[in-house]
Amino acid sequence: MERTLAVEYECEAVIFDLFGTLVPAPSDAERSSAVREFAAAMEVGAGIVASALGASWRVRHDGRLSSVEKVAAYLVSRCGAAESHVNDVETTLRRLALARLRADRSVFLVLDTLRRAGVRLALLSDASPEIAECWGRTPLASYFPTAVFSCEEGAIKPDPGLFARALEQLGVPAHRSFYCGDGGGDELTGARKAGIRALRVERRGGPAGLAFGERPWHGESVASVEAVPAVLTARRGR
Numbered sequence: 001m002e003r004t005l006a007v008e009y010e011c012e013a014v015i016f017d018l019f020g021t022l023v024p025a026p027s028d029a030e031r032s033s034a035v036r037e038f039a040a041a042m043e044v045g046a047g048i049v050a051s052a053l054g055a056s057w058r059v060r061h062d063g064r065l066s067s068v069e070k071v072a073a074y075l076v077s078r079c080g081a082a083e084s085h086v087n088d089v090e091t092t093l094r095r096l097a098l099a100r101l102r103a104d105r106s107v108f109l110v111l112d113t114l115r116r117a118g119v120r121l122a123l124l125s126d127a128s129p130e131i132a133e134c135w136g137r138t139p140l141a142s143y144f145p146t147a148v149f150s151c152e153e154g155a156i157k158p159d160p161g162l163f164a165r166a167l168e169q170l171g172v173p174a175h176r177s178f179y180c181g182d183g184g185g186d187e188l189t190g191a192r193k194a195g196i197r198a199l200r201v202e203r204r205g206g207p208a209g210l211a212f213g214e215r216p217w218h219g220e221s222v223a224s225v226e227a228v229p230a231v232l233t234a235r236r237g238r
Contacts, residue, residue, distance in 0.1 A: 011232060014114060015163075015196065017181030018125035021225060022140065024104050024205030025182070034096055041088040042081035052078040054216050060128040063154035068093055068130045086222040093130040101131070101138045106226050111143040113229045122146035122166045126185050146170055158190025167194070180228055186215045201225055 019025050026034075035053065037044040052075055065071045072089035076082070114121060123144045125131070132149040135141050146169040150156045153165060167174055179191030182203040191198040200221040222231055 011197075012119040012176040013090075013122060013170045014180055014228070014232075015122040015124050015166050015170075015191070016144075016225075017098070017179075017184070017187060018123055018127065018131075020182035020184055021180060021201055021202065022107055022123075022204070023025060023101060025203055026100065027183075027205055030100075032235040033047045037092050037096065038079075038089065039073065041092045042076060042079050042085045044079045048079050049075075058156065061150050062156050063151050064114050065129060066123045066151070068133055071129055086230075093128075094134060097130040097134040098137065101140065103132060103140050108139070110225050110228060111140075113131065114222075115143060117151050120146075120170050120172060122148065122170050123179065124148045124157075124162055124187075126150045150233050157185030157187045158193070159195055160190065163191055163194035163196060167196075178232065180225065183215070183217050188217050189215060192219070199231065201228070 016022055028038055035046050035050045036084055038049045038053070038178055041154070042049065056074065056078060059065060060071055065074055068090050069086070072086045072093060073083075074164050075089055076229070077087050090129050098210070101104070101126075111121065120168055123140075123146065125148070127149040129151050135147060144164060148166045148169070150162065153159075153162055163174075167177065170177070174195035175197075177196045179188065179196045179198045180201060181187045181198075183193075184203075188198040198219055200217050200219065202221070202223050204224065221229075222228065
């Protein structure tokens with residue numbers, strides 16, 4: 001396919017965040033439902049599970065727990081449940097991960113538009129092992145030859161190594177790339193410090209969606225991922 005991006009877009013690559021950007025950030029209702037499922041799987045109270053999930057976000061995302069089995073065993077231990085429940089928790093983790101990775105049709109249309117123009121696409125996400133494991137089974141994965149997950153890299157946003165890794169795999173210099181995300185994990189500042197132009201999108205799923213480490217952002221913003229191609233096209237004349 002002939003690359004038309006030099007004319008059509010002022011970038012060679014777009015690095016996308018996942019949760020709150022391509023797919024909705026978890027809502028209060030979804031979080032409560034997940035807590036109930038884990039509580040049932042471990043035969044413990046929902047309050048115990050909610051506390052364990054909240055306190056373990058970092059360790060589940062920064063690579064210290066390198067597999068779904070280890071995440072399940074960790075949660076079982078933190079909740080004081082019997083070890084015999086580890087397999088049930090693993091199953092629950094994978095089922096919930098797949099459910100969270102469903103994207104709207106309009107998101108696929110955006111990705112199609114960028115890909116047809118020759119823009120290279122990458123994913124960069126703070127993610128736990130069940131997300132990384134299930135990613136390849138989702139329709140979104142086919143759009144992203146490059147996918148960088150925090151749990152596999154041993155760091156969470158805004159660690160500069162994550163952005164460097166995405167750029168390395170893309171083979172595109174930072175100044176010819178855009179980063180697009182809702183702002184969780186202070187990712188936008190991290191992208192900017194890496195020399196990547198950052199674009200904030202309003203959190204998919206609404207402002208109440210779960211996010212960690214968000215900081216105020218005074219740079220360029222758009223309402224949703226659906227607006228990204230138009231924004232990048234508009235930048236041609238700047």
